[in-house]
Amino acid sequence: MSAEAPESVLRTTSRRRTVSDRIIFGLCLTAGAIAILPLVLVIAYLVIEGLNAWSPAFLLEKPGGITSSGGGALHAIVGSLEMTGLALLISAPFGIAVALYVIEYRAGRLAIAVRTAVDLVAGIPSIVIGLFVYSLVVLTMGHFSGLAGSIALALIMLPIIARTSEEMFKIVPRRMREGTMALAMPRWRAVVSVYVPTVAAGIVTGIVLAVSRAVGETAPLIFTALGSNFLSTNIFKPMNALPLFIYQNALNIGSPAARERAWAAALTLVAIVLIFNVLSRWLTTRVAVRVPH
Amino acid sequence: MSVGDAILEWGVRILSLVALGFVVVMLIETAVRASALLKNTNPWAFLTGTTWDPSSLVYGAMPFIYGTVVTSVIALIVAVPLSLGAALLINEYLPRFFAGPVAYAIELLAAVPSVVYGFWGVVVLVPALVPIERAIAGSPAGKIPIFGPPVFGPSYLAAGLVLAVMIVPIVTAVARDSINATPRLQREAALALGATHWETIRGVVLPFARGGIFAGIILGLSRAIGETIAVLFVIGNQPQINASVLAPGYTLPSVVASEFAEANQPFHSEALIALGIVLFILSFAVNVAARLVVSRFEKRAGGADVR
């Protein structure tokens, strides 16, 4: 057979199609570049300005004057740790309980109500959570407090923990469920010694994710924890937190000292949040290994 | 039933009901407090009122509803095409060794707290935006009301852009996930028919992923609607309705955040709580509408063995 020119046997793509293929690629490339540029800028500013203003003293010293330079963010860091920690202690048991209740007693009307309420909370803007907690906790107690801040953060964490735990309990393999039934294991034993250990890594992932979300929240703290310029560990008194500290300093960017403190705090906060996120992602890969399909 | 079973069941049930009860009490308590506003104004006048002047006890929600809608729309107009392009770029065009890290970085950026974006916006973006805004207002485009003067810097546009920067990672991440979930068999079917890469994307990938892409957009939208701090820094905090996107304005969450602590006029804090409830209803409505639309998408692709 004589070799024919390729075009005569294979139908090449028309120019119109080739060109639109190229144009789309160009558009995607441009869009991607424009999308990523500001994100790169945010990170670049954060690292450059933040490192400029940051020092170990920032983490370890008590706050300085409002307009004077210097002074650390120890009070905000302590406040963040304390409030997020307490929020975790509140939301984790509730979140896991809700997940178990919804999965194990799925048909009940109350279970549906509980699930709907948790979904509802997930959709509430965080500033509104702050308002709600103000109405219920701050007004009842008569003053702002770290406790009120913790409750607000717990409300933000609750749906995240409940949902990830629920997803986890759902993937407990049927074989395993049937196995526990075949052994005539009481349900509580099955839950405590089989289900929970199987999906523990997944639940922890959800908790870590929730913590990383809560630790960066500002809006729900503004009129619950309020903020404070003193180092205090008393949960019943107003408290500061890193995001709140950034917020308050950013409102005063006329003062170079405030601006510096805000950059340093922003860098610290982003580092903390990213560490938690990387941790939760790493845990996620471990879950994939633990749960047999 | 063993004792252990009873303890587990009741423990779980009690904790769940306490959580449910707390949420219900919280909602009722807040609604009751907001209802005190009824002594000052009726709900319709409150919702449609265009003036917000606490010192003369005039409370109208419209400037904030308007600001929330305008900034969210700007954010979507900017962020959606960029996110879609970025998602397609990462999934379809970048080589694998590069696409993975880029996708990971974008997902991490979705977790950066909004206060950081807001602070960046006020110290970097707004100063950079001022000359551009002046140029727009001074150019022939300035004759069109939406690009008209006055220009101060903080504006609906600035807030919309900061929101766009914030939600790009979210929309990109979700859109990318659903594009990624397109079954390989479907892509191969199109490729084996001689479709070009773009034809495969348009014919197979986007129809498959559109529900997920839409869900990502809604997720971005609800973040934009509820965003407080980032907007508060860059919108100018003026309770007004201005046709120009270059003018300063206010949004529902940002007015609550900045005025609530010092609300000492009669009915002021009640009016702010009512604004919070309006915001809650607005974002709830967006979420419900989104669910309906997503389930319709799913139904249309339904019966399909999508694996």
Added chain:
Amino acid sequence: MESDEVTATPASIGVTVGSPNALPVVAVGDRARDRAAEAPATNAEAAIEVRNLSAYYGTKKAVHDVTLDARQRSITAIIGPSGSGKSTVLRALNRMLEVVPSARIEGSVRFRGIDIYGKEIEPAAVRRTIGMVFQQPNPFPTMSIFDNVAAAARFNGLVKGRAQAAELVERCLRQAALWDEVKDQLGKSGASLSGGQQQRLCIARALAVNPEVILMDEPCSALDPIATLQIEELARELSREYAIVIVTHNMQQAARVSNETVFMSMNEDRSGYVVEVGPTAGVFTNPRNKLTEDYITGRFG
């Protein structure tokens, strides 16, 4: 095969359809004429010639030094134990292999004398001429039955307008022996059909772009025996006009439908290679190689 049958091929019906593309695109009719001219003398000629083909996934060698021919208007079956690289070879024949990340090949694949891996050759152009049917039926779930068939032709500018599309859809569905079952529900989702119907829909879809060769990758492995039989009959029918290469692990199927059989097995390094090639009757009744004999008598596999 008689020549008047050849002139009645779908491709020649396509003359009226023509190609709207302005570029050096061969009008469908030209190809049909080429084929018709060759038809009497080249009945047994190779449509695809594979020479010394080796394929790799990353650093792992999956296929070693395969040489085989697929004849025109004939069914070539590739059989062998799983893991022997049958599907990899098949995918190399229309450049679908490169869709798999990290896959690459050595050696040559020629279609009617043209190196399909040549520098100037686009993969899409190869796939248009050498169509493929997959193991799992994969109709586009978001499209109707009608659009599943029409979309393929629309991509390629083979039809314009609803009337032409309708004509094409009917012709392809008839060819795929599906028309009578679906003609009243063309608007329904392709996913609403049974597995066997879906697979025939995929065959109709492949036919809609006017291929010359159809590759079938275990097309019946997801189907029940009756649907399998229908696909086999369809393949026999289609082989009067097209070259067909079918990968199957079902030896009876290969024996039933194919004219030529290629038997592949695995080397010690787990790369696949060709043990024996020949007319199907010969391979199954009188294998030259002990390994082939062991496989077809069920001693391994």
